[in-house]
Each structure stands twice: as C-alpha cells, then as structure tokens.
Amino acid sequence: MKMKFRKIMxxxxxxxxxxxIAIAAPNSKKNEQKTEYTNEIHSVFALKDCVDIAIENxxxxxxxxxxxxxxxxxxxxxWANYFPSISAGINVSRSGTKYSHAKQQLPMGYRSTxxxxxxxxxxxxxxxxxxxxxxxxxxxxxKRMYEASQENTKENINAIxxxxxxTYYNILFAQAQVKVYExxxxxxxxxxxxxxxxxxYGTKPKIDVVTAEYNLGKAKLNxxxxxxxxxxAQVQLSKIMGIPEYTNYELSDELILNKYDTTVEDALKxxxxxxPELLSxxxxxxxxxxxxxxxxxxxxxxxxxYGSYENGxxxxxNMRSAQAGVSLNYSNLNLxxxxxxxxxxxxxxxxxxxxxxxxxxxxxxxxxxxxxxxQTAEEAIVIAKLALDQAKEQYRQVTGRYRAxxxxxxxxxxxxxxxxxxxxxxxxxxxxxNVTAASLEREIGVPLVFSDEFxxxxxxxxx
Numbered sequence: 001m002k003m004k005f006r007k008i009m010x011x012x013x014x015x016x017x018x019x020x021i022a023i024a025a026p027n028s029k030k031n032e033q034k035t036e037y038t039n040e041i042h043s044v045f046a047l048k049d050c051v052d053i054a055i056e057n058x059x060x061x062x063x064x065x066x067x068x069x070x071x072x073x074x075x076x077x078x079w080a081n082y083f084p085s086i087s088a089g090i091n092v093s094r095s096g097t098k099y100s101h102a103k104q105q106l107p108m109g110y111r112s113t114x115x116x117x118x119x120x121x122x123x124x125x126x127x128x129x130x131x132x133x134x135x136x137x138x139x140x141x142x143k144r145m146y147e148a149s150q151e152n153t154k155e156n157i158n159a160i161x162x163x164x165x166x167t168y169y170n171i172l173f174a175q176a177q178v179k180v181y182e183x184x185x186x187x188x189x190x191x192x193x194x195x196x197x198x199x200x201y202g203t204k205p206k207i208d209v210v211t212a213e214y215n216l217g218k219a220k221l222n223x224x225x226x227x228x229x230x231x232x233a234q235v236q237l238s239k240i241m242g243i244p245e246y247t248n249y250e251l252s253d254e255l256i257l258n259k260y261d262t263t264v265e266d267a268l269k270x271x272x273x274x275x276p277e278l279l280s281x282x283x284x285x286x287x288x289x290x291x292x293x294x295x296x297x298x299x300x301x302x303x304x305x306y307g308s309y310e311n312g313x314x315x316x317x318n319m320r321s322a323q324a325g326v327s328l329n330y331s332n333l334n335l336x337x338x339x340x341x342x343x344x345x346x347x348x349x350x351x352x353x354x355x356x357x358x359x360x361x362x363x364x365x366x367x368x369x370x371x372x373x374x375q376t377a378e379e380a381i382v383i384a385k386l387a388l389d390q391a392k393e394q395y396r397q398v399t400g401r402y403r404a405x406x407x408x409x410x411x412x413x414x415x416x417x418x419x420x421x422x423x424x425x426x427x428x429x430x431x432x433x434n435v436t437a438a439s440l441e442r443e444i445g446v447p448l449v450f451s452d453e454f455x456x457x458x459x460x461x462x463x
Contacts, residue, residue: 037246057242064153071146078139084127091120124308137294144287151280165438173431174230181223188216208409261451275445281356288349295345370440377433384429391422
C-alpha cells in the first residue's frame with residue numbers, strides 16, 4: 001500500500017517543526033511517488049531535504065498513520081450499534097409416523113408410514129432505536145482516542161525531525177573533526193621534515209625526530225577514527241531518512257550561530273498549547289471520561305425494534321409467519337458487574353488525568369531545562385572562541401620558535417595539542433548549541449524563530 005503522503009505532509013505543515021523550513025503539501029501525482037535512491041547517483045542534501053525524505057520514506061511514520069486508521073474505524077464500530085442487525089437462515093426438517101397393527105390389515109387408503117419434509121427459510125432484523133446515550137458516549141470516547149492517535153503521530157514526526165537534526169549536526173561536527181585531524185597530519189608531516197633537517201645539521205637531537213614520528217602516527221590514527229565516526233553518523237542519518245543503503249551524498253548546510261528570538265515564558269506558553277505529547281495525554285483523559293459516562297449508562301435500558309418473516313415450503317404443508325414490534329429491555333444486566341465496571345472506568349479516568357498532569361510537568365521541566373541549556377551553550381561558544389584564539393596564537397609562537405631553532409619538541413607538541421583541542425572544543429560548542437536548539441524545538445512543538453543577531457561573526461580563517 002502506498003503511504004498517505006498528502007496526509008503526512010499536512011501534519012508537517014501543522015506542526016511546523018522544521019526550523020526555518022516551509023514544507024508544502026504536493027499538488028501533483030509525481031510528488032506522491034517515492035524517489036528511488038541508489039548509490040550510483042550522487043546527491044547534495046540540505047537539512048530540509050533530509051526532513052522531506054524522512055517524511056516520505058521512514059516506516060515508523062507510516063505505522064503511526066495506519067494506527068490512526070485503526071482508531072478511526074473504532075468510531076464507526078461504536079455508531080454501528082444503531083445499524084440493523086440482520087439474521088437469515090433456512091430450517092430443513094423431516095418428520096414421519098409409522099403405524100403398526102399386529103395381525104391386522106390397514107384400512108384402504110391408509111399407509112404404514114407418514115413422512116413430512118419441510119423447508120422453512122426465515123429472515124429477521126433487530127435495530128436499536130435509542131439507548132439513552134450509551135452508544136454516543138462510546139463513540140465520543142473512540143473519537144477522543146482517534147484524536148489522541150493523531151497527536152501521537154505528530155509527536156512521532158516531532159521526534160524523527162529532532163533525530164534528523166541531531167544526526168545532521170553531528171555529521172557536520174564529524175566533518176569538521178576530520179578537517180582538524182587532516183590539518184594536524186599536515187602540520188606533523190612538516191614538523192617531521194623540519195626535525196630531520198635540524199638533526200641532519202646537528203642542531204637538534206634525534207629525540208625530536210622520534211617525537212615528530214610518534215606525533216604524526218598518532219595524528220593519522222586519530223584521522224582514521226574521525227573518518228569512521230563520520231561514516232557511522234552518515235549511515236545513521238540514512239537509516240532515519242528511511243533509505244539505509246544510500247550513502248552517496250553530502251550535506252550542504254553548516255552549523256549555525258544564529259541567536260533565537262524567544263523567551264522562556266513564550267516557550268512555556270507555546271508548549272502548553274501545541275505540544276503533541278501533552279495534547280495526546282489530554283485526549284486520552286477525555287476518552288476515559290467518555291468511557292466512564294458510557295459505563296454509567298449501562299444501568300439504562302435499550303429501546304429497539306424487531307421484525308421477522310418465515311415462509312415454510314413442504315410436501316404436505318405450507319406455513320407463513322411475520323412479526324414486528326418495539327421492545328424496551330435490559331440485555332443480561334448484572335448490577336454488581338456494572339457497578340464494578342463503573343468503578344474501573346472511574347479509576348481509569350483518574351489515572352489518565354494523573355498521567356496528563358505528569359506529562360504537563362515533564363513538558364514544563366524539559367522546556368525550561370533546554371532553554372537554560374541553550375543560554376549556557378551560547379555563552380560556551382563565546383568562551384570557546386576566546387580560548388581558540390589564545391591557543392592559535394600560542395601555537396603560532398611555538399611553531400615560530402621551533403623553526404627558528406630556539407624551541408624544543410616538547411614545547412611544540414604542547415602547543416599543537418592545545419590548538420588541536422581548542423579547535424575541537426569550539427566545534428563541539430557549536431554542535432552542542434545546535435543540538436540543544438533542536439531539542440528545545442522538540443519540547444515546544446514548533447520551530448524557534450531566528451533573530452537578526454549572531455553569536456559570533458566567524459570566518460573560515462579564524463578557525
């Protein structure tokens with residue numbers, strides 16, 4: 001079965017969870033067809049592209065959509081109580097009588113046996129006219145469950161978009177990490193040549209050559225590990241997008257340094273209004289309330305209509321009968337059982353209300369926590385950039401001293417390690433800021449709005 005692509009895209013438009021990305025429902029059949037991704041084709045994906053591909057291909061989303069249909073059908077099943085219940089069948093019977101008189105002849109015209117074969121087709125119908133709101137309460141409960149399943153779908157899409165963003169940003173960080181180790185390998189290759197030159201002319205001991213060789217080998221090992229981390233992250237992103245075997249692509253976006261125009265009060269208010277998980281818990285509580293109402297009404301009778309018709313056909317008789325009427329009755333009413341069912345429904349309602357309050361508290365906590373972490377991550381970027389500038393200047397000085405022949409290998413290694421770690425720390429601070437922003441968007445349920453300001457004005461040469 002084809003995935004309900006239009007329905008899913010409509011959900012995304014409602015959610016608006018892809019920050020800064022406008023997702024519109026497709027208008028042509030061409031857009032409804034899945035795009036085939038093979039490793040023979042090279043692609044360049046922006047963050048928006050990854051979200052769109054996941055919406056089209058991720059099987060978990062399809063499962064949630066079909067789960068909606070399951071709950072939607074339960075609404076019709078509840079209202080079906082008012083639909084006539086029809087029964088039809090045929091009764092085939094054979095009866096006979098045998099006369100036995102010892103030592104006597106039967107009178108003329110009489111038989112020793114009398115057999116009758118009958119065919120009696122029948123049809124009957126029963127229809128509920130009114131049950132004092134029991135069916136309506138059950139249908140209302142099913143409707144709330146269906147609405148809760150819709151919110152669960154939105155929450156699932158919310159979580160998948162977060163996973164895409166988090167993995168996308170981790171790939172960008174892994175790419176930056178690979179670049180840092182590639183630069184480090186080049187630096188150590190140059191330093192090894194310099195160490196050999198100094199040793200050749202007797203200005204430096206051989207320990208400098210050994211140290212440079214060790215540093216180069218370790219840098220190459222770190223580069224291999226960084227590339228492996230990058231490949232694993234790329235496979236993870238492909239899996240989330242629903243195209244696990246496709247890896248022949250690159251990413252076009254970069255880690256952002258935009259500030260966000262929001263306050264903790266606005267974030268909390270928005271989350272309480274639109275967070276799918278919270279709305280789902282609220283719908284579940286309403287469904288339990290409707291179920292309690294339906295259970296209480298089990299004490300009331302049912303008003304119904306009934307009718308039947310029979311037409312008997314046989315070799316010796318022909319029978320026809322019909323009847324119709326209205327009934328007011330209780331069906332297998334067990335007062336004690338109904339009372340206990342009411343108690344169960346009341347407890348279930350109270351439980352769902354408690355679960356709703358728990359979700360509400362969790363949303364409040366997580367929004368506030370992520371908001372504070374976002375502020376901390378923003379400050380960490382500024383601090384990490386300052387440390388990077390200092391480490392870069394220190395590395396420039398120790399490199400100059402070593403090339404001039406007045407520095408030693410230990411000083412050079414310390415400067416290189418400090419600069420290396422400072423670069424990685426800065427990229428990690430950027431990664432943490434981006435992932436925390438995505439996490440806050442997930443907790444709120446809508447995208448954050450960018451302001452016109454940037455945390456820092458970074459140029460490539462600054463790193």
